[in-house]
Amino acid sequence: MNRLDNKVAVITGGTSGIGLATAHEFVAQGASVLVTGRTQESVAKVAAELGERGYGIVSDTGSLSDIRALPQAVAAHFPQIDILFINAGIAKFTPIADVTEAIFDESMTPNFKGAYFTIQALLPLLRDGSSIILNTSVNAHMGVANASLYAASKAALLSLSRNLSAELLPRRIRVNAISPGPVATPLHSAAKLGISAEQLRQMDESTVKQVPLGRYGTPEEIARAALFFASDDSSFVLGAELIVDGGMITL
Numbered sequence: 303m304n305r306l307d308n309k310v311a312v313i314t315g316g317t318s319g320i321g322l323a324t325a326h327e328f329v330a331q332g333a334s335v336l337v338t339g340r341t342q343e344s345v346a347k348v349a350a351e352l353g354e355r356g357y358g359i360v361s362d363t364g365s366l367s368d369i370r371a372l373p374q375a376v377a378a379h380f381p382q383i384d385i386l387f388i389n390a391g392i393a394k395f396t397p398i399a400d401v402t403e404a405i406f407d408e409s410m411t412p413n414f415k416g417a418y419f420t421i422q423a424l425l426p427l428l429r430d431g432s433s434i435i436l437n438t439s440v441n442a443h444m445g446v447a448n449a450s451l452y453a454a455s456k457a458a459l460l461s462l463s464r465n466l467s468a469e470l471l472p473r474r475i476r477v478n479a480i481s482p483g484p485v486a487t488p489l490h491s492a493a494k495l496g497i498s499a500e501q502l503r504q505m506d507e508s509t510v511k512q513v514p515l516g517r518y519g520t521p522e523e524i525a526r527a528a529l530f531f532a533s534d535d536s537s538f539v540l541g542a543e544l545i546v547d548g549g550m551i552t553l
């Protein structure tokens with residue numbers, strides 16, 4: 303017996319890194335999984351990789367019209383869902399002095415606004431007793447230069463996990479958060495982080511020193527934390543946060 307037999311999961315940003323590893327974990331545990339991403343090419347590739355219980359939907363979490371179209375695209379495959387993993391997000395680091403309104407929106411729109419309205423849009427499809435998992439970050443707890451926007455977008459998600467757990471109590475929908483420390487994914491490139499190659503090298507060097515386990519986590523290690531919240535193993539857990547960071551902020 304698998305832990306997610308007969309469950310249906312939606313994973314936003316399921317085409318790479320943590321979302322992709324979680325899609326594989328959920329399918330291996332018996333679920334049907336719909337992943338979103340921004341291009342037809344990326345979602346089709348992942349759907350094919352996942353096999354007959356994998357589905358891809360093109361949806362930009364930074365676009366309200368895409369979010370509004372998402373329920374219909376999901377319902378074309380399944381009338382109801384049991385698990386929603388809000389994972390799509392970007393990490394851009396900018397000094398406050400350089401932040402323009404466009405740079406502010408570039409982070410806040412997918413990471414918080416998109417997350418918020420995706421949950422709102424999919425609520426009618428979420429079965430009573432279902433599980434919503436929010437992918438935040440240890441940055442929500444830390445003071446790191448140039449990380450103010452990213453950290454604030456993730457702190458907002460942490461707040462959502464508690465407030466929406468309270469609000470959705472009548473439907474027994476549990477909302478929990480995972481806060482990863484540094485994880486080895488394609489996110490850690492100079493282009494995606496908006497920094498130079500030399501800044502990336504320095505960042506990697508200092509990050510590893512800050513992790514008591516002395517390494518980056520793997521996407522599969524975060525996927526297993528998501529599996530805990532997705533499955534009935536966490537049936538008495540709501541409004542909670544699981545920090546998965548090799549001891550970075552707790553030791």
Ligand SMILES: NC(=O)c1ccc[n+]([C@@H]2O[C@H](COP(=O)([O-])OP(=O)(O)OC[C@H]3O[C@@H](n4cnc5c(N)ncnc54)[C@H](OP(=O)(O)O)[C@@H]3O)[C@@H](O)[C@H]2O)c1
Pocket residue numbers: 314315316317318319320321338339340341344361362363364389390391392393412437438439440481482483484485486487488489490494
């Ligand atoms: N890696 C880490 O160290 C780390 C640590 C803490 C938290 N996190 C969080 O974990 C989540 C996943 O990160 P990752 O490291 O796995 O990064 P990644 O490998 O860059 O993957 C990001 C995923 O999000 C999707 N995405 C980005 N913007 C999107 C948008 N506007 N609409 C739809 N999908 C979008 C990407 O899909 P397409 O490019 O195909 O559109 C991709 O599937 C993020 O929320 C990140 O903040 C990561």
